[in-house]
Amino acid sequence: MKIYHSINDLQQALLLLRSKGLQIGFVPTMGALHNGHLQLVERCSHENSISVVSIFVNPTQFNDKKDLVNYPRTLEADCQLLETVGCDIVFAPTESEMYPEPDSRVFQFGALEQVMEGAFRPGHFNGVAQIVSKLFDAVLPDRAYFGEKDFQQLAIIQEMTRQLNYQIEIVPCPIVREADGLAMSSRNARLTAEQRKNAVQISQALFKSRTFAADKSVKEVIEFVVTTINEVPDLRVEYFEIVDAQTLQSIEDWSETENPVGCIAVFCGEVRLIDNLSYASRI
Ligand code: PAF
Numbered sequence: 001m002k003i004y005h006s007i008n009d010l011q012q013a014l015l016l017l018r019s020k021g022l023q024i025g026f027v028p029t030m031g032a033l034h035n036g037h038l039q040l041v042e043r044c045s046h047e048n049s050i051s052v053v054s055i056f057v058n059p060t061q062f063n064d065k066k067d068l069v070n071y072p073r074t075l076e077a078d079c080q081l082l083e084t085v086g087c088d089i090v091f092a093p094t095e096s097e098m099y100p101e102p103d104s105r106v107f108q109f110g111a112l113e114q115v116m117e118g119a120f121r122p123g124h125f126n127g128v129a130q131i132v133s134k135l136f137d138a139v140l141p142d143r144a145y146f147g148e149k150d151f152q153q154l155a156i157i158q159e160m161t162r163q164l165n166y167q168i169e170i171v172p173c174p175i176v177r178e179a180d181g182l183a184m185s186s187r188n189a190r191l192t193a194e195q196r197k198n199a200v201q202i203s204q205a206l207f208k209s210r211t212f213a214a215d216k217s218v219k220e221v222i223e224f225v226v227t228t229i230n231e232v233p234d235l236r237v238e239y240f241e242i243v244d245a246q247t248l249q250s251i252e253d254w255s256e257t258e259n260p261v262g263c264i265a266v267f268c269g270e271v272r273l274i275d276n277l278s279y280a281s282r283i
Pocket of ligand 1 (some may be wrong): 028029030058061131152153
């Protein structure tokens with residue numbers, strides 16, 4: 001496994017590999033890798049001849065500076081983990097390498113970015129689009145892998161790929177959960193033992209709501225999830241919306257979409273966690 005810190009060195013190496021006809025798969029990350037990331041990388045290395053993983057905590061996507069400061073940075077441990085799952089190349093640039101000058105580009109994603117994370121984290125998706133487009137330009141992958149936990153991010157990246165005409169297949173990958181159901185996230189590492197115990201109620205409330213969603217209205221399901229989670233110590237729901245999986249717009253009636261997804265953001269103490277669940281197969 002090779003580690004590059006400069007775009008130029010990375011591009012030289014990839015140019016050579018591409019000239020041999022090798023297909024490049026790419027997993028962008030902000031490090032602090034967990035099993036969810038490792039499953040993306042495993043899949044990437046199975047489906048491509050070369051797998052590239054970037055590790056870069058991107059400042060432009062953090063609307064909360066405290067969150068940026070507290071974001072775990074564990075490059076050495078991350079590289080050790082990546083060795084075990086078939087990663088060929090790690091790209092770990094510095095901030096000045098990615099942003100030699102401030103990125104003033106403004107992306108427009110319309111209604112997709114005006115809801116949920118976009119509404120509660122102003123500028124977040126613009127920062128994500130800035131860095132992911134820079135990384136796509138540096139790596140020029142054939143395929144790029146993104147977890148469905150960041151459901152809205154995935155939709156934004158698909159839209160950005162379309163707008164910028166990247167010839168890159170965006171591969172969505174299912175949420176990876178802990179044994180008790182909590183969605184894996186680098187932020188879970190910041191939970192105290194007590195908060196970690198309580199955080200499981202987020203996915204439990206979602207799973208439970210799906211078991212009776214067929215007999216309940218959208219409003220009743222939302223009320224159940226929000227009330228159940230808010231009753232748990234340490235937990236505070238920031239939003240819970242049931243949206244159409246393509247447009248990400250809220251629905252009021254199940255008949256409005258064949259693919260409803262419940263998307264949630266919850267503060268567990270100071271740590272903000274997100275999760276989502278499809279209601280398409282509600283029974
Ligand atoms: O999902 C993430 O970890 C980040 O938003 C990404 C896609 C690596 C961009 O910084």
